[in-house]
Amino acid sequence: MNSLTADDRTQVTREATAEYWKHIIPIVQIAFAIHVLLLGLFLIVDLPVMWVTNAASVMAYIACLMAIKRRLYRCAGMLICIEIIAHAAIATWRLGWDSNFHLYVFCIVPIIAFGFHSSPVRRGCLSAAVLIVTVGGYLMRNKVPVVSISENVQDLFGAANALTATALLLHATALSVRFNLSMHMNLYHSAHRDSLTNLYTRRRVLQRLRQLGGGRREIPTALVLIDIDHFKQINDQHGHDMGDVVLQQVADVIARCVRTADIAARWGGEEFLVLMPNTTFEEARLIAERILMRISEQAGEIRQVSLTLTATLAVAILKDGEAFRDALNRADQRLYEGKQEGRNRVMLAE
Numbered sequence: 297m298n299s300l301t302a303d304d305r306t307q308v309t310r311e312a313t314a315e316y317w318k319h320i321i322p323i324v325q326i327a328f329a330i331h332v333l334l335l336g337l338f339l340i341v342d343l344p345v346m347w348v349t350n351a352a353s354v355m356a357y358i359a360c361l362m363a364i365k366r367r368l369y370r371c372a373g374m375l376i377c378i379e380i381i382a383h384a385a386i387a388t389w390r391l392g393w394d395s396n397f398h399l400y401v402f403c404i405v406p407i408i409a410f411g412f413h414s415s416p417v418r419r420g421c422l423s424a425a426v427l428i429v430t431v432g433g434y435l436m437r438n439k440v441p442v443v444s445i446s447e448n449v450q451d452l453f454g455a456a457n458a459l460t461a462t463a464l465l466l467h468a469t470a471l472s473v474r475f476n477l478s479m480h481m482n483l484y485h486s487a488h489r490d491s492l493t494n495l496y497t498r499r500r501v502l503q504r505l506r507q508l509g510g511g512r513r514e515i516p517t518a519l520v521l522i523d524i525d526h527f528k529q530i531n532d533q534h535g536h537d538m539g540d541v542v543l544q545q546v547a548d549v550i551a552r553c554v555r556t557a558d559i560a561a562r563w564g565g566e567e568f569l570v571l572m573p574n575t576t577f578e579e580a581r582l583i584a585e586r587i588l589m590r591i592s593e594q595a596g597e598i599r600q601v602s603l604t605l606t607a608t609l610a611v612a613i614l615k616d617g618e619a620f621r622d623a624l625n626r627a628d629q630r631l632y633e634g635k636q637e638g639r640n641r642v643m644l645a646e
């Protein structure tokens with residue numbers, strides 16, 4: 297399905313895990329705060345087993361936050377899961393099923409689902425633990441004697457735990473979904489934006505062309521091809537790094553000259569292409585003239601250096617029924633002629 301090597305996969309898993317934990321940190325902090333609160337509450341109502349359990353939970357969350365800080369995500373995940381399962385089991389055992397402490401085990405479901413590093417065995421064990429606490433707790437609900445606490449306190453625990461566990465689960469799920477979306481956005485950005493210039497890539501141009509529909513076009517679409525003149529000399533005289541900065545400057549100029557509906561892309565090394573939907577030939581020519589003027593006026597000013605920078609451009613319209621490749625070839629041919637004729641000009645590929 298894809299050509300990722302084992303090393304690539306390891307890297308992807310590592311990056312995805314780090315990104316996931318970045319999103320999930322607020323949940324760990326909230327869980328830590330809840331357990332500090334519970335510790336105080338159990339001390340007040342004097343339930344030794346429960347306050348000792350909560351003291352251990354508080355320490356587990358401190359260790360977990362430290363593990364996240366040190367990027368020990370596997371360790372952080374295990375700490376959270378063990379804490380939640382153990383706490384839910386002990387609290388259900390001591391305070392009874394109606395205390396609703398068992399509901400917290402569902403909060404580890406997103407951690408199991410997004411535990412990229414976890415082996416199937418570990419996932420299976422954690423899922424089994426969730427079932428043991430919920431199903432086992434339910435079946436044993438009237439068979440194990442629980443500590444006697446007033447009905448009011450029992451109700452308070454039941455209601456507060458149902459509320460908190462549901463809110464935590466919803467929040468953890470929302471954060472997991474947000475993480476998923478942000479990973480997709482990063483992927484989309486890497487696939488469709490050139491890393492040096494931040495302009496669109498070829499892939500985005502072709503995608504936009506597909507969206508505009510095959511060969512039949514009622515509304516004109518224009519394209520402008522832009523090629524920096526004598527760019528090799530810039531690299532040779534000022535170094536490759538300076539060449540990169542020039543590419544970025546030219547890209548900035550192009551991006552500022554086009555409209556938001558246009559697709560400004562880096563087409564090749566020092567060649568750019570702007571796709572302009574809903575644009576007449578004359579409008580595209582004017583934009584090309586503006587780009588040419590701004591490149592020579594602005595793009596050559598780099599730090600203390602002032603380079604003489606020009607470009608050759610070609611404008612074409614995708615005729616009704618014409619394939620993009622044919623219009624591109626026409627523009628390419630005219631661009632070549634523009635280079636022969638002395639560069640620094642806009643050529644019309646009518």
Ligand SMILES: Nc1nc2c(ncn2[C@@H]2O[C@H](COP(=O)(O)OP(=O)(O)OP(=O)(O)O)[C@@H](O)[C@H]2O)c(=O)[nH]1
Pocket residue numbers: 492523524525526527528529531535536537538539540543564565566635639
């Ligand atoms: N710095 C830098 N240089 C690049 C990059 N991509 C391509 N180049 C260089 O761009 C240069 C293009 O050179 P040519 O195709 O000969 O074009 P030119 O020197 O601009 O000449 P004309 O187009 O005829 O005016 C080559 O030297 C490439 O090495 C890049 O990402 N960064």
